[in-house]
Amino acid sequence: MTRRERLLATIRSESVDRPSVLFYELNGLDENPHDSDLFNIYTDPSWHPLIELTREKTDRIVIRALCFRGLKYDLIDNLAQLDDHHINTKAADMWSRPLM
Structure with a gap:
């Protein structure tokens, strides 16, 4: 079975x-061994075989966020109400920014 066939069959039971x-x-996609950041552990050569193995052999559904031009989405707003009382969300204002 291919990765896709295996994952779809798993989802369908x-x-x-x-x-x-x-x-x-x-996931073999997000690890960047060429990133010179001091805290990037993937620059160590010992990681390279595992990253390649992960890229070639794992069964994965890579989840990515969708960005819509001009759309603002407040991640906190739907969670900020409780029994007609509003929680102070000023600290969460950083989430109310345009995605693009």
Whole structure:
């Protein structure tokens, strides 16, 4: 089975050839061994084989945020009400910015 076939079959509760594999916090796409940031652990050569293995062999659904031009979305607003009392969301104003 391909990755796609395996993941779709898993979601549909169908039989698969083997369990899906995913390394926690590694997807083979976001790790940048060329980033010169002092705190980037992936620059160490010992990570390169694992990053390649992750990129080639894991079964993953990579989740990305969608950006819409001009749309403002307040992540806190829907959670900021409780029984007609408003929680002070001034500290959360950083979330009310345009996404593009």
